[in-house]
Amino acid sequence: MRTNRLTPWLYIAPVLFLLGLFLLYPSIETFRISFFGPSSKDFVGFANYIYAFTNPVMVSAFRNNALWVVVFTSFTVGFGLILAVLLDRVKYEKIIKSLIFIPMAISFVGAGVIWKFVYAYRPPGAPQIGLLNEIVTALGGKPIGWLITRPWVNNLCLIFVGIWIWTGFCMVILSAAYKNIPRELMEAARIDGANEWQVFWRVIIPLLKPTVAVVATTMVVFVLKVFDIVYVMTNGNYSTEVVANRMYKEMFAWSNYGHASAIAIVLLILIIPMMIINIRRFREQEATR
Amino acid sequence: MKLLKRIFPRTTLHAVIIGIALIWMLPTVGLLVTSFRLPQDVAHTGWWTVFSHPFNFTQYTLQNYETVITKNGMGRAFINSLIITVPATFFPVLLAAFAAYAFAWMKFPGRKTLFMVVVALLVIPLQMTFIPILRIFNWLHLSGTFPGIWLAHTSYGLPLTVYLLHNFIAGLPRDLFDSAAIDGASTMQTFFRLVIPLSVPAIASVVIFQFIWVWNDLLVALIYLGGFRSVAPLTLQVASLVGSRGQDWELLTAAAFVSMALPLFIFFSLQRYFVRGILAGSVKG
Numbered sequence: 001m002r003t004n005r006l007t008p009w010l011y012i013a014p015v016l017f018l019l020g021l022f023l024l025y026p027s028i029e030t031f032r033i034s035f036f037g038p039s040s041k042d043f044v045g046f047a048n049y050i051y052a053f054t055n056p057v058m059v060s061a062f063r064n065n066a067l068w069v070v071v072f073t074s075f076t077v078g079f080g081l082i083l084a085v086l087l088d089r090v091k092y093e094k095i096i097k098s099l100i101f102i103p104m105a106i107s108f109v110g111a112g113v114i115w116k117f118v119y120a121y122r123p124p125g126a127p128q129i130g131l132l133n134e135i136v137t138a139l140g141g142k143p144i145g146w147l148i149t150r151p152w153v154n155n156l157c158l159i160f161v162g163i164w165i166w167t168g169f170c171m172v173i174l175s176a177a178y179k180n181i182p183r184e185l186m187e188a189a190r191i192d193g194a195n196e197w198q199v200f201w202r203v204i205i206p207l208l209k210p211t212v213a214v215v216a217t218t219m220v221v222f223v224l225k226v227f228d229i230v231y232v233m234t235n236g237n238y239s240t241e242v243v244a245n246r247m248y249k250e251m252f253a254w255s256n257y258g259h260a261s262a263i264a265i266v267l268l269i270l271i272i273p274m275m276i277i278n279i280r281r282f283r284e285q286e287a288t289r
Numbered sequence: 290m291k292l293l294k295r296i297f298p299r300t301t302l303h304a305v306i307i308g309i310a311l312i313w314m315l316p317t318v319g320l321l322v323t324s325f326r327l328p329q330d331v332a333h334t335g336w337w338t339v340f341s342h343p344f345n346f347t348q349y350t351l352q353n354y355e356t357v358i359t360k361n362g363m364g365r366a367f368i369n370s371l372i373i374t375v376p377a378t379f380f381p382v383l384l385a386a387f388a389a390y391a392f393a394w395m396k397f398p399g400r401k402t403l404f405m406v407v408v409a410l411l412v413i414p415l416q417m418t419f420i421p422i423l424r425i426f427n428w429l430h431l432s433g434t435f436p437g438i439w440l441a442h443t444s445y446g447l448p449l450t451v452y453l454l455h456n457f458i459a460g461l462p463r464d465l466f467d468s469a470a471i472d473g474a475s476t477m478q479t480f481f482r483l484v485i486p487l488s489v490p491a492i493a494s495v496v497i498f499q500f501i502w503v504w505n506d507l508l509v510a511l512i513y514l515g516g517f518r519s520v521a522p523l524t525l526q527v528a529s530l531v532g533s534r535g536q537d538w539e540l541l542t543a544a545a546f547v548s549m550a551l552p553l554f555i556f557f558s559l560q561r562y563f564v565r566g567i568l569a570g571s572v573k574g
Contacts, residue, residue: 011391022444026418105556107505113545264416
């Protein structure tokens with residue numbers, strides 16, 4: 001192609017400029033100010049990091065994020081996989097898939113309102129307006145304050161909102177991979193006497209493993225940064241704090257830029273392994289081109 | 290297969306699938322129904338009670354929508370969301386298409402390294418950037434303004450859009466570029482007459498993803514527009530109503546539905562591109 005040495009740079013200059021100013025420079029600056037006090041004036045060494053790892057609310061935020069990672073990731077991926085396999089066997093597959101995918105179109109704020117209403121609580125005796133407590137009382141139970149019963153009930157209720165949103169995503173990707181498995185492989189296993197259970201664990205799962213790994217990585221990256229759902233539904237009260245919401249509070253509510261930066265760095269460090277996986281995947285793609 | 294039918298009869302399969310679909314839909318149905326109910330009904334009875342006499346139209350009203358749109362700022366917020374989202378979708382896609390083309394089909398020193406940097410930036414948590422950028426914005430008086438959030442969303446969207454468009458543009462056949470060069474086409478002509486028209490499917494997916502991402506964003510708006518009521522997008526307005534009108538479910542549900550209406554419309558009208566866009570964008574940090 002007819003180009004002089006400058007041409008390519010004209011094409012990439014705007015992108016490089018914006019990425020440098022809005023992603024690269026701020027990241028370095030955030031690293032620097034994580035070693036400084038609240039207003040970034042006095043050097044404090046590792047004090048902000050010590051705070052990030054020892055403050056009781058931070059510790060509980062890490063514990064909650066860990067719970068999110070484990071429960072959210074296993075349910076979205078597991079549920080998505082089960083749906084992908086089950087739906088392949090029915091004729092109305094498409095319409096059910098769209099229904100389950102719809103929450104992906106809704107903002108987390110919208111989803112937060114939807115589920116806060118499902119979890120709504122009225123004292124015993126009063127007519128319930130939340131669906132879940134209506135079911136509980138209809139079955140003879142006492143209404144439960146889903147979002148204030150700590151620490152398991154409310155955290156799991158928040159995590160379920162995430163699962164509701166993201167299962168459709170996992171299902172669509174896993175379903176595409178499942179449909180790529182040659183039918184003869186499963187038929188051969190069945191002819192050899194394998195039952196459906198064995199076909200699932202010995203044929204389908206091993207063949208889907210690479211896709212499951214990709215989907216699970218994506219879910220972990222998302223969930224480490226989970227913010228909106230918690231912000232809207234509980235704002236981290238009643239022991240439901242998560243790291244990203246805490247960072248927001250440190251920054252906005254308390255203007256402690258040292259704490260907030262250190263928390264951001266910790267978040268980055270948690271995500272770096274995922275970044276390495278992404279780059280490796282990209283290298284493999286590039287090598288096969 | 291026979292064994293499957295014995296253990297897991299078809300009827301059970303159908304029941305399980307339809308049961309799951311119902312669980313997935315009910316919360317949204319509840320939201321929609323409640324948004325059309327009278328305030329006094331909403332406060333005292335569950336939304337499912339409308340189904341005992343679904344055709345009694347006196348129990349429905351549009352009053353909640355009127356109230357949230359005119360009195361609770363949802364009308365203004367809808368317009369703000371549009372003002373924020375349209376440029377914040379157009380600019381990153383255009384700039385990324387330029388860069389993706391250069392990365393894919395031009396030779397220059399550092400090409401691979403620079404592209405690797407772009408891909409690596411994909412997973413930088415946005416939290417890493419808030420404080421320094423907010424300081425710059427305060428200094429330039431850009432916080433609480435539309436240009437400020439356009440710049441932020443454009444930059445945050447670039448790594449993903451460059452990455453996705455590069456994947457697509459790099460896959461176009463080499464012959465096309467060779468014959469364009471033989472015909473004496475400049476890089477600009479090649480870009481606008483060849484690359485862009487051929488990349489329409491990829492661009493459509495990326496546009497939908499970026500649009501939905503920005504439209505549904507809460508965090509970035511909270512950081513750069515938080516506290517400025519007049520420029521708040523829908524997500525910010527709904528979140529603040531949750532705080533101030535937490536028990537007025539007929540208003541909250543109507544407001545939430547206003548914020549969801551456009552993404553749902555795009556979902557139903559452009560489903561294939563929508564799903565493709567969301568899947569492609571999932572690597573975003």
